[in-house]
Amino acid sequence: MEGLSLIQKLAIFVLPMIFAITVHEAAHGWMAKRLGDKTAEMLGRVTLNPIKHIDPVGTILVPLGAYLLTGFMFGWAKPVPVNWNNLRQPKRDMGLVALAGPGANLLMALIWAMMVYAGALSLQHFEWLGVPLMLMGVAGVLINAVLMALNLMPIPPLDGGRVVYSLLPPKQAQIFSRLEAYGLFIVLIMLVTGVLGFLLWPLVGLTIKILPASDLVTQLIPVILSPARS
Template sequence: MGLASLANIDWSEVIIGMVVLLFSLSLHESAHAWMADRRGDPTGRHLGRVTLNPLPHIDWIGTVLFPLLGLLSPLGIFFGWAKPVPVNTANLKNPRWDHVLVAAAGPVSNILAAVAFLLGLRLLIGFFPGELEAGHTVASPLYLLCVTGLFLNTILAVFNLIPVPPLDGSWVLAGVLPNQLGSFFDAIRPYSFMLLLVLFFSGLIDILLIPVLNLVNILAS
């Protein structure tokens, strides 16, 4: 990337995008740690993971490098991940069902965040009709913050609920299915990386995400 390309970048969008990503990933992982602690496993809490401070959650590749490269690339691909919270299921009060709650806590936290950003967005649109997208008001950065937060948290929630290892949805489904069916996920966990590649490059991820994002876009407009 040359100096001319760097000069054309909207750095306010990059900064707001990174702030929202750090918050959203920290919320997701802290929700896992908080629920695990509530259900009897203090491992995450002892590691300082029950916090919205992003530092304990940062994976330098997934939380910093990958999203920055995505934001700065011509494609504008913006995604990332944080360090997973370790869970010792032996400490849980009811290992099978409590693990379902722990796994679901992350995506649920992102759904709640998306709803909060949507409400904030609707309030801004009500106060500044027709002015926000054009950047004609001091509230435009807040508008960008809410839009980014809404769509990013929606993507994180839907993506993590896909029942493919190592995503949260696989742990949720494995816990609610009968034992023989649930063990299927244990059998395919060693192939998690390959499964994720298939998910991305086959277009399946678009089939799952696009209808949800279209609905969110209607709600936000």
């Protein structure tokens, strides 16, 4: 399959990216509500409406910039507000609320993988539909696998950092929480040095491997990541 044009690449990446970050944040709010905190619900954040979650920088500028520089979209939405004091068991429930986001990304990766499978089945009779379904599905799988792996990194304020905090004894948890002020700088340094990719890609690859149509997804990833043709 030949490379994609810029318009084609944007067409297959934009929708999966919006859903990936929107559902991720909505899942945090949904879990917090179930565990006793309705802050996100009262602010209208337990919703799949992307407008409620859009961050001008993280949802628009960063994904476009990342795409132009790397050919791959990456970004974030406005964090869902959670009042930890309202949770029934704040320390434990913090970890559960944090895990809801990556869990939502894993579920979405599964849904997008099923789209790849459906697209492959329709190729024989509806190639005009099957190919776009497959390519958008692959983009959806990749974006959600990357966001899940990234957010599971044990660095506050990432979700993995929240999980570690919830598991540590109180004294050690307080010491660990001090890393939050430097968390984003740590991630940026890891990104620039290549350490982040070295750590993330094994989990991304494992996630893709356990999904339906994993062989087809793996084959098509180079197609959607290849430089856009003019």
